Amino acid sequence: MKNRLTVVIVAYNSENYLEECLESLYRQTAVPDLKVVVVDNASADRSIFPVLQARFPDLGVLLNSENLGFATACNQGINCFPASSYLLLNPDCVVLNDAVGKCLKYLESRPEIGIVGCRVQNPDGSLQLACRRSIPRPSIAFYRLTGLSRLFSRSPRFGSYNYTFLDDRQPHPVDAVSGSFLMFRSEVAEAIGLLDQTFFLYGEDLDFCYRARQAGWIAYYYPEAAVTHHKRKSSSRDPRVNNYHFYNAMKIFYRKHYAASAGSLKERAVFLGIDCLYSLALLRNRLFGRSDVGSQG
Template identity: 30%
Template sequence: MGNNPEISIILVSYNTREYTLRALKTVFEETHDTRFEVILVDNDSKDGSLEAVQKTYPQVQAYASGGNPGFAGGVKFGVDRSKGELVLLLNPDTLVTERAIDRLVDFAHKHPSNGIWGGVTLNNDHTVNTQHAWARHDFLSLLFSAMGLSKIFRKSCFFNKNNYGCWDRTTVKEVDILSGCFFLTPRKLWDQLGGLDPSFFMYAEEADYCLRAKKLGYQPIVTPDARIVHHGGVSHDNFSSKLIKLLRGKVELILRHDSEFKQAIYIKLLYLYVVNKLMASALMKKGSDEHQEWQKVFNERHVWMKGYR
């Protein structure tokens, strides 16, 4: 902590009271070598998240966003009120382990030209969770995902290129996209790009940021030495709600970063992915909760296939 923080740690909460309190506890327990400030933005939680943080951690700058502008909107609200030279996005459903923030900041100092730095995420049992870095989507990655081949051959960098299937997460790696759950970037680049685009309500906003940064010559990079536990998706009521938002973000990313010719093909491949999942769930057990959730996603295709248009 300090009057002149090196980094601003930004958390956006939405009905994640207990997770948020645990995340903040680990931030303060595991960060020793970095001058930091913590800013929490609450997106209209109904579980007393804001009040609990204000009471338990008075050193945290805790704000109500005045509504629910989504993850990107909440982050913008927080960054606009921060002072650090570096901006660290940290999900409230994470646990900082083994001085992960100190390690990530040290790594950033050693690789200053990359411009976006991230670590490795772990499951609750501390096994590696690979959902922290991705390759940019292309025809083959979307096709293999739609056909289920990326899941069948999940350790293959050919069939599971999108998730870097053959990378064991024990080495430093330059990637296309980093997850926003543990995402460090300099304020100078943040300001140059205008931060996360708030029109992405939730999901793919960090992908859009990374792709825009890459166009300027920056290269997102991951260090295996900075590790956090990420529970994931705790602010969602159900699977279909999460997936509809995820698909909507993916479509918007395609509409912004691919040619018109590719857009039509790539969106059809996302549609095929949903159709195949719906058919598979029907074959396994029609009428099951899983099948009903995929049916909801399919029924909302007129929404997510337009992105945020």
């Protein structure tokens, strides 16, 4: 028998945040037939899991012997616990005010919607831009690289990538939501498949939403539900590793969705640009000691 909702949390050295995430999830979620599973990608310290299983007896735990990547681990959780809907939730998120129940109700009430994302915010309450995105295009990349998207964030043209021209307190359709909180109905996965395991870290959420959109499903940003996200606390602690996967995901996405129609010359130019961005990110990390990856969007 299917669960109504399976929540999949992929953990990797997330012991400082995982218990708070689970506590908020169980406390703030009153959904019948709910299953929560944590898939651990070979964390260095696993001593917390017996504690968590004692505190949350219904919690499912899958322990991988190596780090298989975010997409593969998500798919493991989905395959082990079938449900009518699924939620991918980062372990460094804190669920607020029945966010899961609100999103599930919204998803189930709108049959044309295949994917729902909530308002993902920083600990200070400000919006994390990545929770609502459009599909990357060359023009969008240009606006972001030149700073036009920040200078003219209220412009429908220049602010299109993160929908900064729209009120972030109002629901609206989007091309993609963030994998930190990504809810989808099982029919979407049946139509397009699960997450693409070619993506090790980053990019799999954008790819999944893009494929769903191509199959006719609508993704929605639903800010009446919210989580606090301690950004980048659930990935590798080495910014060099995170930066590599972040920019490599760009190449994978481009090669998968654009390369065939763009031609080899354009592909080389795009990859050269990505390599330059990667090098600049590494230099910024080294000079200024910044551990951020990519951009805020």
